[in-house]
Amino acid sequence: xxxxxxxxxxxxxxxxxxxxxxxxxxxxxxxxxxxxxxxxxxxxxxxxxxxxxxxxxxxxxxxxxxxxxxxxxxxxxxxxxxxxxxxxxxxxxxxxxxxxxxxxxxxxxxxxxxxxxxxxxxxxxxxxxxxxxxxxxxxxxxxxxxxxxxxxxxxxxxxxxxxxxxxxxxxxxxxxxxxxxxxxxxxxxxxxxxxxxxxxxxxxxxxxxxxxxxxxxxxxxxxxxxxxxxxxxxxxxxxxxxxxxxxxxxxxxxxxxxxxxxxxxxxxxxxxxxxxxxxxxxxxxxxxxxxxxxxxxxxxxxxxxxxxxxxxxxxxxxxxxxxxxxxxxxxxxxxxxxxxxxxxxxxxxxxxxxxxxxxxxxxxxxxxxxxxxxxxxxxxxxxxxxxxxxxxxxxxxxxxxxxxxxxxxxxxxxxxxxxxxxxxxxx
Numbered sequence: 001x002x003x004x005x006x007x008x009x010x011x012x013x014x015x016x017x018x019x020x021x022x023x024x025x026x027x028x029x030x031x032x033x034x035x036x037x038x039x040x041x042x043x044x045x046x047x048x049x050x051x052x053x054x055x056x057x058x059x060x061x062x063x064x065x066x067x068x069x070x071x072x073x074x075x076x077x078x079x080x081x082x083x084x085x086x087x088x089x090x091x092x093x094x095x096x097x098x099x100x101x102x103x104x105x106x107x108x109x110x111x112x113x114x115x116x117x118x119x120x121x122x123x124x125x126x127x128x129x130x131x132x133x134x135x136x137x138x139x140x141x142x143x144x145x146x147x148x149x150x151x152x153x154x155x156x157x158x159x160x161x162x163x164x165x166x167x168x169x170x171x172x173x174x175x176x177x178x179x180x181x182x183x184x185x186x187x188x189x190x191x192x193x194x195x196x197x198x199x200x201x202x203x204x205x206x207x208x209x210x211x212x213x214x215x216x217x218x219x220x221x222x223x224x225x226x227x228x229x230x231x232x233x234x235x236x237x238x239x240x241x242x243x244x245x246x247x248x249x250x251x252x253x254x255x256x257x258x259x260x261x262x263x264x265x266x267x268x269x270x271x272x273x274x275x276x277x278x279x280x281x282x283x284x285x286x287x288x289x290x291x292x293x294x295x296x297x298x299x300x301x302x303x304x305x306x307x308x309x310x311x312x313x314x315x316x317x318x319x320x321x322x323x324x325x326x327x328x329x330x331x332x333x334x335x336x337x338x339x340x341x342x343x344x345x346x347x348x349x350x351x352x353x354x355x356x357x358x359x360x361x362x363x364x365x366x367x368x369x370x371x372x373x374x375x376x377x378x379x380x381x382x383x384x385x386x387x388x389x390x391x392x393x394x395x396x397x398x399x400x401x402x403x404x405x406x407x408x409x410x411x412x413x414x415x416x417x418x419x420x421x422x423x424x425x426x427x
Contacts, residue, residue, distance in 0.1 A: 023200040031207025034138040034165035045122035065289040071281035077124025078277025085269040088113025097419045103136040105143035117334040125292040127324035128335025138162040161204040168205030169212045177205030179381035222303045224362040226393040237359045242371035242403035249375025253417045260330040276331025287320030295343030311354035318347035345372030362391040371407045
């Protein structure tokens, strides 16, 4: 009977291959182009970072991360980004507090200001990642060029390809792109099977990831000791750490509209951004150099010798980095919130390990990242994927799936760390 019912259930007709094949070359082109733009912006930002934080203070005989230099560079970064936002065409894109991982196509004339603001931010030290401005730039370029060169293809295709390609390039794997796209498709009517809808974005994500891997060989694996056979204590630790990290993340989420409103009252980017830069400098003095920048390479340094820090130091870095993320996202810096959230979650998980040495380092880091990303991004698949890939341990995946359940119950239905145009939190 069940078999008959299954056979009678209506299924969406599959898309024929002849309809999918013409999408392959555009998807591959968008994937390669999106990755190259990401690598170009990241490479230029790294070069500028080396000048600001190494060459210049060395030439001046000032400590690279001394209190004075940290305050000067962060405040100056706020001034320079504020100048770009004020004077550049399109004001370096929409208000960043209103943006998530997806983006609408902006006019190409906005992109120079947006990319310059992003490079200055990445080099100067504010706690944001490159994902939002790079996605926006790639979406705008793909849409403008795609509509001009291949006008017969649907316009909605180009943003989907660019988003998937950029996410693949950022994470170095197309799996992240496929998970984000499949989550975005949930609840939407589809003309064909799920994999028909994923075909072109997955091709773009694969091309973006492969281009990044061939050029820069990125890795998210932190080299932590692999988790052995799990036991009941590991399960309880995963549940507790992920849930506690989610609650910590929600504190920042609920504070986001109020902090954003405080900076908005300054009324001008040349006031809000320098003020934000100064606050970020003070936070960096409190938390130390590891709480600067987007956080990915800093996480690797944090986990390289976890015994070098105490539980109090880990907790301080987690709280300071979360506060820095909150300020940077509120005052107008152009950047995303995923990578600094990874640092916060990792530092929180290492706090748990330092307090209770029986908690494995890899489990603490993975569970902390999972809970923090669930609270900040509300992207379930990406949170699970990122947490699992950081520790490269198949054993931890089942524990993370279990830990995601109570953490998700804590965050679902809550506001997002994203504002509407009215300044209120999006749900």
